[in-house]
Amino acid sequence: MDLRNKDSSSEDVLSVVIIGNGPSGICISYLLSGYTPYLSPEGFHPNPVLHRKLAENSHLSLFEQDLEYLCEGVEGRSSNPVAVLFDSLLLPDSDFGLNYTSPLLWRHEPERAIPHLVLGKGPPGGAWHAMEGSMLTLSLANWMELPGLKLKDWMRDKRRSVRNDRATPTEIASYYQHYVSQMGLEGRFACGTTVTSLQRVALGPGRSGWRVEGVQRRADTMMDLPFSVQAENVVLATGTHDIPARLGIEGETLPFVCHSFWELEAAILSGRLGRASEPVLVVGAGLTAADAVLAAHHLNTPVYHAFRRSVSDPALIFNQLPKLLYPEYHKVHQMMSQQQYQPGDAESEPGAQSVPLPGGGDNVARYLGYLSFPKHRVVAFKPGGKCVLEGEEGHQMALCVSMALVLIGSHPDLGFAPEQGRALGLEPGEPISCRRNPIDVNPYTYECVQEPGLYAMGPLVGENFVRFLKGGALAIACDLARKRRSLPDRATAESSAYHLLSHQLSNCSLVCVEGGQGQSVKERLERREMGKVE
Ligand SMILES: Cc1cc2nc3c(=O)[nH]c(=O)nc-3n(C[C@H](O)[C@H](O)[C@H](O)COP(=O)(O)OP(=O)(O)OC[C@H]3O[C@@H](n4cnc5c(N)ncnc54)[C@H](O)[C@@H]3O)c2cc1C
Numbered sequence: 001m002d003l004r005n006k007d008s009s010s011e012d013v014l015s016v017v018i019i020g021n022g023p024s025g026i027c028i029s030y031l032l033s034g035y036t037p038y039l040s041p042e043g044f045h046p047n048p049v050l051h052r053k054l055a056e057n058s059h060l061s062l063f064e065q066d067l068e069y070l071c072e073g074v075e076g077r078s079s080n081p082v083a084v085l086f087d088s089l090l091l092p093d094s095d096f097g098l099n100y101t102s103p104l105l106w107r108h109e110p111e112r113a114i115p116h117l118v119l120g121k122g123p124p125g126g127a128w129h130a131m132e133g134s135m136l137t138l139s140l141a142n143w144m145e146l147p148g149l150k151l152k153d154w155m156r157d158k159r160r161s162v163r164n165d166r167a168t169p170t171e172i173a174s175y176y177q178h179y180v181s182q183m184g185l186e187g188r189f190a191c192g193t194t195v196t197s198l199q200r201v202a203l204g205p206g207r208s209g210w211r212v213e214g215v216q217r218r219a220d221t222m223m224d225l226p227f228s229v230q231a232e233n234v235v236l237a238t239g240t241h242d243i244p245a246r247l248g249i250e251g252e253t254l255p256f257v258c259h260s261f262w263e264l265e266a267a268i269l270s271g272r273l274g275r276a277s278e279p280v281l282v283v284g285a286g287l288t289a290a291d292a293v294l295a296a297h298h299l300n301t302p303v304y305h306a307f308r309r310s311v312s313d314p315a316l317i318f319n320q321l322p323k324l325l326y327p328e329y330h331k332v333h334q335m336m337s338q339q340q341y342q343p344g345d346a347e348s349e350p351g352a353q354s355v356p357l358p359g360g361g362d363n364v365a366r367y368l369g370y371l372s373f374p375k376h377r378v379v380a381f382k383p384g385g386k387c388v389l390e391g392e393e394g395h396q397m398a399l400c401v402s403m404a405l406v407l408i409g410s411h412p413d414l415g416f417a418p419e420q421g422r423a424l425g426l427e428p429g430e431p432i433s434c435r436r437n438p439i440d441v442n443p444y445t446y447e448c449v450q451e452p453g454l455y456a457m458g459p460l461v462g463e464n465f466v467r468f469l470k471g472g473a474l475a476i477a478c479d480l481a482r483k484r485r486s487l488p489d490r491a492t493a494e495s496s497a498y499h500l501l502s503h504q505l506s507n508c509s510l511v512c513v514e515g516g517q518g519q520s521v522k523e524r525l526e527r528r529e530m531g532k533v534e
Contacts, residue, residue: 013203013230016116016480017212019195019416020237022126023466024458024473025118026176027146028235029185031477034113035106035148037062037089043103046092049073050085054103062089062104062474063112063481068444081443083463083471090147090470094140106148114480117229118185119193119214125176127241130262131169138287138326141167143467149179166325192217193227195416198234200451209453210234214416233453233483235476236421240434240459242413247283247406251381257404264292264405268299275300278402279357279369281387283378285309285316289407290332293370297335302357302369304399306376306389311337336372343395378404412460424448424456438462445479446472455479 016032018025039058045051053070067082076084077095092100122129137144144167145151151167154175167175180186195214203209209232215224244259246252258264264280267273273280273296282292285307296303309316311333318333357369373389379396380388387399412432414421422429425437428450432439439456440449446461448454457463457472 013209013232014117015114015231015484016233016235017210017229017231018116018118018235018237019120019198019212020126020235020239020458021118021120021122021124021189021191022128022237022239022458023144023146023176024237024239024469025120025126025235026124026180026185027470027473028237028457028476029116029118029180029188030147030183031473032114032116032480033183033185033188034108034110035183036109036112037104037106037147037474040103040105043105044100045089045103046100047074047088050088051103061107063478065478067475067478071444078463078465078468078471080461080463080468080471082446082475083468086471086474087467091142091467094143104147112481114477114484116188117231118189119195119212120189120191121194123173123177123191124180124189125173127239128169128173128176130241131173137166137169137172138321139465139467140165141172143465144172145175146179147470149175149182151175154178190216192219194224198417200418201230203230203232233455233480236414236417236439236454236456236460237458238412238414238460240412240432240464241410243411244406245409245411247378247408249378249380251383252406254381254383256385256402257381257406259406261288261292261295261405261407264295264403267403268295268301273299273301273402275302275369277301278385278400279304279371281306281378281399281401281404282407283307283404284407284409285318285336286407286409287317287329289405290318290329292405292407293332293335294328297367297370300369304357304371304373304401305336306373306378307336308375308377311340311372311374335367335370336374339367339370339372341371341373341376343391378406424450424454432460434459434462434464444475446475447479 018028038061039054041058043054045054050070050073057065067085071081071085074081074085074088076087078084078087087094089104090102092102094100118124120126141151141155142165151172155167155171180189193214193216195212197211197213199211199213200208201211209230211228211230212234213226213228215226217224246259251257264273279302280292280296281304282289282296283306289305289307293303293305313319316333318329318336321329323330357371373391375392376389378387379390381404382388382398385401385403387401387404388396389399390396412421412434414432417424421432421439424439425432426440427437430437438461441447441456441461442449446455446457448456455476457476458469461472463469463472
């Protein structure tokens, strides 16, 4: 959706603006577009207590039910009760490998739709467009699907089979894009849009809401055009993959130090890295670091691999994944365990310049050109490709590398929110992070405890798996439906706004802010075309 085509009326206020168009943004958009879940007349849930509770009010949709009541006693692998509930309703008992049909029936009831706009930097699918394309996903493929469209059916239509019940990020990203068009959600999505500011504003007497500002990149001219939109409610669904985590050590800004997988790929593709180059140092022991090790190894580029934990540490992700389902990560774990640096390998210590890598003449080396440094941390990068590593006992060595890839996770970018969102976390004042400091939300509505009318979902509230972030969408949709029921006048206004919205979101107040407050983007462009804008 092109924001510049929207008529502007600064009085108009959208019900909901969703920031982020990954699986979280897509799922909430589906639920706000009138797709409504009921207990199917033939529906059966293997949990008898949950089944009985659902049957008590089978004439009501889930949006009208008491989620807290339904959640009681339902257990699963998330600490968020609604996440466990919705997962159990979409894929009952899937943890046990059982393939029960969902007891839910989805009806499209357009009169329930709540006007909303989904803003996102790239195409619908979020982080899945930025992942290494050929890597198999970590979760079973059906855990990544969204309500109403079976991933396996879609794959079958594309005449592709799902390997080991897993799919590649490219396939998942393509499924999310297809989902948006298949469900008729495209009109709600404004892609190529970056939100730069979110502020609470007064919307009228005793009524407050949000002003969301940002820029939309035009595909034809690659020009960024500013916009501004007002909303009663905002959903933060920006994920946590925007800012790569840094070590925070000396020399981290040197040109040979990189923080994304893509930089490795670019270096390989450009021929800067290869069999004859100095080794690449991969720092980190997560899945992205593992992908980098595999990519470099596959192309015969020598690899040093440094990480803080021991290879047998139960917290290491490789020790949690079933070997049969994840053979490639099992291979990396084997490399990490079997080809460890032994003190004394260095040609001279301290201050050694290179550590011999297992090579062709080495009888025991199974993985040529790879050496791991468990329980080591990087303490500094120095000009000339030098990386200073420190072992557990404090001994240091300097490795000579062609490139250092720091792949130790990422942080959300909430720079557009007041105080970078720091006031919203479980520990106010600290940066938001999926594991350490998620946004503090009501567990049954996902509304921020600190900010009424502001919701958050997905990794921002600690749900890093698609399987469980769908529960956040249900909780938010239920709460917004409840707010709407409690304000019938607002619902009437929204209902007429909905009809306008379905005619290309013409109720949406998108105001050009570039040097001309109050002008619509359309007006501004028309003026520019007529040569009235300098
Ligand atoms: C390597 C890797 C492998 C993974 N494997 C799995 C797996 O197997 N199974 C699984 O369930 N999960 C997996 N995940 C996690 C998965 O990616 C997330 O759970 C999921 O993508 C979160 O969805 P989201 O919509 O909340 O956020 P995202 O997918 O991150 O999407 C958010 C979008 O919002 C955009 N955005 C951010 N800020 C702004 C702004 N200011 N303005 C506009 N747009 C903005 C972002 O650019 C992004 O496109 C993996 C993650 C990684 C990195």
